Amino acid sequence: MSGELLDRILDYVGSRSSFADARFMEIESRGAVIRNGEFDESIYSNDSGYAVRVVNGSIAMAYVDSEDWDRVKAALDDAIKRSKKPGKNRIYHGKAERATWSEIGGDHVRDHSLEDIVGILKDADSMAGDASVRINALSDRFVHQVYVNTDGSYVDGTYSRIFFNYLVGVSENDRYEQSSEEFGWTGGYDNFDFKMISDTIGTDVSNLHEIILAPSVEPGNFDVIVGPEISGIVAHESAGHPTEYDRIAGREAALAGESFLTGKTFPYRIGSDKVSVIDDPTLKGSYGYYLYDDEGVRARKRYLYRNGYTSEFLINRESAAWLGQESNGSGRSSSWDMEPLARMSTTYIEPGDYSFEELFEDVHRGIYIKSFTEWNIDDIRFNERYVGKEAYYIENGDIRGRIRRPILETNTIKFYSAVDAVGKDLHFSAGICGKGDPEQGVEVWMGGPHMRLRNMRVK
Amino acid sequence: MFDLDRISEIFDKKFDEYAIEMHVNRDEQVRFSNGSRDLHNIWQESVLLVFVSRGKRTIMTTIKEGADLEKSIEDLSRRIDQAPENPLFSGINDRKQTYRKIDASSKGFDADDLADRAIEGSRDAGSDRMAGLVYAMRSRVEIATGYNRGSYDSVGAEVVVRSFKGDRSGQECGHSGINGSLDAYAIGKRSAENIVNVEKHEGREGRYDVILAPMAAGNIITSGSYAFSAHTVISGLSFLQDSVGRQVASPIVNLYDDPTDTAGMAYRVFDEEGTATSKIPLIDHGTLKTYLHSASTARYMNTQTTGNAGIISPESWQLEMDGGNTPIAELISDMRDGLFVRNSWYLRFQDYRNGIFSTVPRDGVYHVKNGEIVESWEGVRISDSIPDILKKISDLSRETQYVKWWNEVMPSRLPYIKVNGLGITKSH
Incomplete structure (x- = not known):
C-alpha cells in the first residue's frame, strides 16, 4: 500500500461529517527469540492501512487495508452511516498543524539483518551463565504515518523503535527463582545499549543464585527504600493510569477500569509534597518518544502530580473536548487499525536532592527493595502490590542480608504520603503498556529515583 | 482477494514447507459508557499469515492484500537463509486431513442491536450508569499447506457490560459462535442485578x-493455560512438567480444549499448520492427559499432535470445564x-x-x-x-x-x- 488514497478519503468523509481525520500508517517489524541457547522463532511483517474517524451524531471509525476505492468507499459509507446514530460526538479541533518529524537515529534498524539480531541474542544468552531458563527476545519496528484532518492538519512522522526483553530462571534444590527485564529505545541501533543489557543479565543471574537461598521477611512495619524500578512502576500505575482522563470520565470502565480520582475536586492531594510525577513524550531516545501524537497534536511535557497534588491529566482529542481544554498530545494508537486513546509515554517521578547514601543513613530498621517481580493494581489504580526481587534488610543505615520476595501491598495515597526523601538519581525501564479493546500495547518508559518511605507494612 | 492456488504454487517452488492462513475479516465493535455510545469501529482487513521452512530454518511473516507478492516472497526467501536452524522444528503435519463442514451463511450478529439491548438490560435492572462493548465478527479463514487445503467461516460475537449502582459495580460477559445464543439484554441485566x-x-x-x-475462574484458569503448552514445558516454565498421567487437580475436574464447540466464539476447524482440530481432554477426573501439541512438539515428545499449532509454540483455543x-x-x-x-x-x-x-x-x-x-x-x-x-x-x-x-x-x-x-x- 502506498497511502495514495489519503486525500481522497479525507475529501470524501470530510464533506459528510462535522469533523473527520484520517491516518495512513505503515509498520515494518521484525523479531527473533532464542530459548535456552537454541533459536526459537523469528517473525517479519509489513503492515499498513488507513484509519478514518468520522464525527456526526456520534463517532465512528473505519479501518481498511485496501486501496481498491470501491472497497474503501463501502467501509467509509458504513462509518458515515453509523456516525449518524446518537452518542458522544464532542471532539477537540485546535489549530491546524503542518509538520514533519523523524526519529530513526543514525544506525537505521532496517540496515540490520536477521543475522545481526540473532548474533545479539546469542551474546545475551551467553551472559546468562548457568541459568536453567534463558529466553531472550529482540524486535524492532519502523513506522511511517501521515495524519490529516478536516481542519487542515498534515503531520508526517517517521520513527523506529527497538525492544529487548529476557527471562532467566535459576533452580536450587526444590526452589526456583526467575527474573525478567525489558529495554527499549526510539531511534536506531546507535541508541541500543547492549552493554547495559548484558551487564544486567549477568548481575541478575548472579543475584538469583543468592536470592533463592535468602529467607523470607518477618512481616512488620519498616522504613522502605525503593529503587528506580519500583519508582517507575509506581509512577506508571498509580500516577499515569489514574490521570488518563478517559478513565476518570468512565469510558474505560468495562475494561481497564476507572480512577480513584473520579468525582474528586482538583487539585487533589495524593501524598507528600516531595512527590512530583511527570509524563514527557519528548524525552529524546525514550521508548515512548514522539513529537506529534497519533491525532496530529504537538507533544509536550506535563506534570501529572506536582508537589503532592494532581496537576494535569493525560488527554486526547475526545477527552480534551469533554474537559473544555486543549489536547496535550496524549492520543496514541499502536497500529493503523486501532483508535487513539489517552496514553502515557515516559512517566517518571521527578528526582529530588538526596544522595543514595543520605537516603539510607537515617534508617534504623528498614528494607531496601531495588526491583520487583510480580505486581498489580486494582481498576481504580489505588490498591496495589509490588513483590520485591532484589531486596535487603537495612540496619542502622547499612545494607545487610538479602531477603526473598518481600511484599509491599498498599494503596496509592499511603505510598505517596509515606515518601519523605527523594533521591537525585534517575533511571528508566521500558515496558509495553496495555489499554483498550482490542488491546493496544504502546511503548513506554517508566522511571524515577531511589525514594525513602517511612513506616510501611512489609510481609 | 488473494489467489491461494497461485500463491501456493510459488511457495511450493521456493520453500521446503509452508503453511499459509488467509483471514478476510469484517468486524464491528460498539463501545459505550455512561449510557451512550462512545465509538463504532468497523474493520475491513485481509491478510495472509505465512510460515515457511527450509530444512530446519523457519520464519513467519504477514502479507497484505495489494502487496507485491513476488517481492514479498523473494524477501522471505532471503531472510529465511539468515535464520539459524531451529532444533525443535521437525516439519509441519504432512498427513492428509479431513475438515468439519461449517455452514455460517445464515448466521450473523448486529453490533448496534446487541449494544442497544445490553444498555437496555442494565438500565432495566436499575443501574445508575454502565459501560461496555460489543463485538460482531465475521471472517473467511482458509489454509493452504503442501499437504492440505481447507476453509471455514468464523462468525462470532462478544458482549461485556459493567453496571454501577452508586459506588458498587457488577460485570457480566458472554460470547457466541454460530451455534450459540447471546442474550445481550440478559447480560446487561445480570451485570446490574448481581450487585x-x-x-x-x-x-x-x-x-x-x-x-x-x-x-x-476464567481469569485464573485461562491465565494459567500457558502451562499446558508443550513449548512451555520444553522451555522449563510449566508447573505441569513431567505430569502427564499424574493427578494435577481435584478428581471432580474435567478440563478440555474444545475448538469444535461452535456455540463459543473461538471455534476453529484447523490449526496453523492445517491439522484438523478436535476436542482435547486436558484434565480427566483430575489427571493430566496431555500437553497441547503441534506436529513438531509432538515429535519431540514422541506423541501425536493435538491440533493446537502455533507451529513452534502450541496454545489452547477454547478451554471448557464440565460443570x-x-x-x-x-x-x-x-x-x-x-x-x-x-x-x-x-x-x-x-x-x-x-x-x-x-x-x-x-x-x-x-x-x-x-x-x-x-x-x-x-x-x-x-x-x-x-x-x-x-x-x-x-x-x-x-x-x-x-x-x-x-x-x-x-x-x-x-x-x-x-x-x-x-x-x-x-x-x-
Missing part, C-alpha cells in the same frame, strides 16, 4: 473457601463462612514454573456467612498458585457460562468453582 447492597468492609487476610464465578451437580444458589446457601468473587483482573506471576501469582478481585467480592451474603469486601487480592488451586477445587456448579473479557479472560466455558483454603491478602 448486592450490603455493607462495605475492608477485607481480612487469611485462607477462605471461595466461590469463583465464571469470570473470576458439577450443585446449583450455584446451593453452593452459596451451603457456605458457612467464605467468599464469593464475581470477577478478577490483573493476574501477574511471581514465578511461572510454580504458577505463583496474585490477581485483584473486582465487581463483587462478597463475604458469605451461613449461606447469606453479609458484607462486600474491598482492598483484597487472591494470592495463591494455580497448581494448588486446581487441587483445592471442592465443588462445581451445575451451570456453566461462556465467558470472554478483554485479555483478562480468554474465550472459555466455565462453571462456578468452589476452592477451599484460597489465599486472600489485603493492602495495608
Whole structure:
C-alpha cells in the first residue's frame, strides 16, 4: 500500500461529517527469540492501512487495508452511516498543524539483518551463565504515518523503535527463582545499549543464585527504600493510569477500569509534597518518544502530580473536548487499525536532592527493595502490590542480608504520603503498556529515583 | 482477494514447507459508557499469515492484500537463509486431513442491536450508569499447506457490560459462535442485578473457601493455560512438567480444549499448520492427559499432535470445564463462612514454573456467612498458585457460562468453582 488514497478519503468523509481525520500508517517489524541457547522463532511483517474517524451524531471509525476505492468507499459509507446514530460526538479541533518529524537515529534498524539480531541474542544468552531458563527476545519496528484532518492538519512522522526483553530462571534444590527485564529505545541501533543489557543479565543471574537461598521477611512495619524500578512502576500505575482522563470520565470502565480520582475536586492531594510525577513524550531516545501524537497534536511535557497534588491529566482529542481544554498530545494508537486513546509515554517521578547514601543513613530498621517481580493494581489504580526481587534488610543505615520476595501491598495515597526523601538519581525501564479493546500495547518508559518511605507494612 | 492456488504454487517452488492462513475479516465493535455510545469501529482487513521452512530454518511473516507478492516472497526467501536452524522444528503435519463442514451463511450478529439491548438490560435492572462493548465478527479463514487445503467461516460475537449502582459495580460477559445464543439484554441485566447492597468492609487476610464465578475462574484458569503448552514445558516454565498421567487437580475436574464447540466464539476447524482440530481432554477426573501439541512438539515428545499449532509454540483455543451437580444458589446457601468473587483482573506471576501469582478481585467480592451474603469486601487480592488451586477445587456448579473479557479472560466455558483454603491478602 502506498497511502495514495489519503486525500481522497479525507475529501470524501470530510464533506459528510462535522469533523473527520484520517491516518495512513505503515509498520515494518521484525523479531527473533532464542530459548535456552537454541533459536526459537523469528517473525517479519509489513503492515499498513488507513484509519478514518468520522464525527456526526456520534463517532465512528473505519479501518481498511485496501486501496481498491470501491472497497474503501463501502467501509467509509458504513462509518458515515453509523456516525449518524446518537452518542458522544464532542471532539477537540485546535489549530491546524503542518509538520514533519523523524526519529530513526543514525544506525537505521532496517540496515540490520536477521543475522545481526540473532548474533545479539546469542551474546545475551551467553551472559546468562548457568541459568536453567534463558529466553531472550529482540524486535524492532519502523513506522511511517501521515495524519490529516478536516481542519487542515498534515503531520508526517517517521520513527523506529527497538525492544529487548529476557527471562532467566535459576533452580536450587526444590526452589526456583526467575527474573525478567525489558529495554527499549526510539531511534536506531546507535541508541541500543547492549552493554547495559548484558551487564544486567549477568548481575541478575548472579543475584538469583543468592536470592533463592535468602529467607523470607518477618512481616512488620519498616522504613522502605525503593529503587528506580519500583519508582517507575509506581509512577506508571498509580500516577499515569489514574490521570488518563478517559478513565476518570468512565469510558474505560468495562475494561481497564476507572480512577480513584473520579468525582474528586482538583487539585487533589495524593501524598507528600516531595512527590512530583511527570509524563514527557519528548524525552529524546525514550521508548515512548514522539513529537506529534497519533491525532496530529504537538507533544509536550506535563506534570501529572506536582508537589503532592494532581496537576494535569493525560488527554486526547475526545477527552480534551469533554474537559473544555486543549489536547496535550496524549492520543496514541499502536497500529493503523486501532483508535487513539489517552496514553502515557515516559512517566517518571521527578528526582529530588538526596544522595543514595543520605537516603539510607537515617534508617534504623528498614528494607531496601531495588526491583520487583510480580505486581498489580486494582481498576481504580489505588490498591496495589509490588513483590520485591532484589531486596535487603537495612540496619542502622547499612545494607545487610538479602531477603526473598518481600511484599509491599498498599494503596496509592499511603505510598505517596509515606515518601519523605527523594533521591537525585534517575533511571528508566521500558515496558509495553496495555489499554483498550482490542488491546493496544504502546511503548513506554517508566522511571524515577531511589525514594525513602517511612513506616510501611512489609510481609 | 488473494489467489491461494497461485500463491501456493510459488511457495511450493521456493520453500521446503509452508503453511499459509488467509483471514478476510469484517468486524464491528460498539463501545459505550455512561449510557451512550462512545465509538463504532468497523474493520475491513485481509491478510495472509505465512510460515515457511527450509530444512530446519523457519520464519513467519504477514502479507497484505495489494502487496507485491513476488517481492514479498523473494524477501522471505532471503531472510529465511539468515535464520539459524531451529532444533525443535521437525516439519509441519504432512498427513492428509479431513475438515468439519461449517455452514455460517445464515448466521450473523448486529453490533448496534446487541449494544442497544445490553444498555437496555442494565438500565432495566436499575443501574445508575454502565459501560461496555460489543463485538460482531465475521471472517473467511482458509489454509493452504503442501499437504492440505481447507476453509471455514468464523462468525462470532462478544458482549461485556459493567453496571454501577452508586459506588458498587457488577460485570457480566458472554460470547457466541454460530451455534450459540447471546442474550445481550440478559447480560446487561445480570451485570446490574448481581450487585448486592450490603455493607462495605475492608477485607481480612487469611485462607477462605471461595466461590469463583465464571469470570473470576476464567481469569485464573485461562491465565494459567500457558502451562499446558508443550513449548512451555520444553522451555522449563510449566508447573505441569513431567505430569502427564499424574493427578494435577481435584478428581471432580474435567478440563478440555474444545475448538469444535461452535456455540463459543473461538471455534476453529484447523490449526496453523492445517491439522484438523478436535476436542482435547486436558484434565480427566483430575489427571493430566496431555500437553497441547503441534506436529513438531509432538515429535519431540514422541506423541501425536493435538491440533493446537502455533507451529513452534502450541496454545489452547477454547478451554471448557464440565460443570458439577450443585446449583450455584446451593453452593452459596451451603457456605458457612467464605467468599464469593464475581470477577478478577490483573493476574501477574511471581514465578511461572510454580504458577505463583496474585490477581485483584473486582465487581463483587462478597463475604458469605451461613449461606447469606453479609458484607462486600474491598482492598483484597487472591494470592495463591494455580497448581494448588486446581487441587483445592471442592465443588462445581451445575451451570456453566461462556465467558470472554478483554485479555483478562480468554474465550472459555466455565462453571462456578468452589476452592477451599484460597489465599486472600489485603493492602495495608
